[in-house]
Amino acid sequence: MSGKIILHHAAPSRSSTALFMIEEIGAPYELDVLDLQKEEQYRPEYLAINPMGKVPAIEHEGQVITEAGAICAYLADAFPAANLAPPPGDPLRGAYFRWMFFQGSCLEPAIIDHVLKREPGRRGMMPYGTYETTVDTLEKAIEKGPWFLGERYSAADVYVGSAIAWGLQFKLLPERETFKRYVARLNERPARQRAMAIDQKLMAAAKSA
Known part of the structure; x- marks a missing residue:
């Protein structure tokens, strides 16, 4: 799977896990950095992406994925060359x-x-x-x-x-x-x-x- 990933990110926060995962898969990405102290996560344009007003969220090939665990699982399957998830049928x-x-x-x-x-x-x-x-x-x-x-x-x-x-x-x-x-x-x-x-x-x- 190709296509640039957009990571809506704040540091420090749970989105650091998503950033770590994106670095592991080695895919191109861009950061949309939000200032949580200024409550930028509650701006209408971001709430249109994640109504929870939380980070992380990623955009990839027309999809929006939120929740750090879901992002990690999604990226592991979307970029199998990184070998970060046992494929279906694998005993692990x-x-x-x-x-x-x-x-x-x-x-x-x-x-x-x-x-x-x-x-x-x-x-x-x-x-x-x-x-x-x-x-x-x-x-x-x-x-x-x-x-x-x-x-x-x-x-x-x-x-x-x-x-x-x-x-x-x-x-x-x-x-x-x-x-x-x-x-x-x-x-x-x-x-x-x-x-x-x-x-x-x-x-x-x-x-x-």
Whole structure:
């Protein structure tokens, strides 16, 4: 699949994960940088793209895709040459989808509830069970490493790995050696280094403006 990608982006935000993913696939793209402090995400022209007024969102070949996980999954399938998703029929496809959905349905909700000290409901009603179970499950998934699919690096590492890095950075996850080693490996990815450098420049420019 060809065609330039437009990433509606803000730094720092969840759209940094989408930027990382686009750098991984190596496709041409342009950034539409939004200033969240000025609430540019609520301007009518952007709400026409994403009525939620959130980033990230991408435009590609006439389609609009929102939500970081959906963007990562879409791009992995749209650019198969990057080899970031097991194709249908591959035995790893199920595990790949498991971890792609784990981030949004379990990990992030568990972290947010834990940090905000929200009173948890009955364990069976919570989409993630408990924060402790979620963290332990996450650690077990990567303890043998190096990636969520074993030796195979995938979009699951881009998406869930970004959440682990975020969790450690802001002390939202326990500083377990398994997590720290995993993030160190992730930070060695040239695509991640490029994405982080772009974000650092954007944040520096915003600060000096």
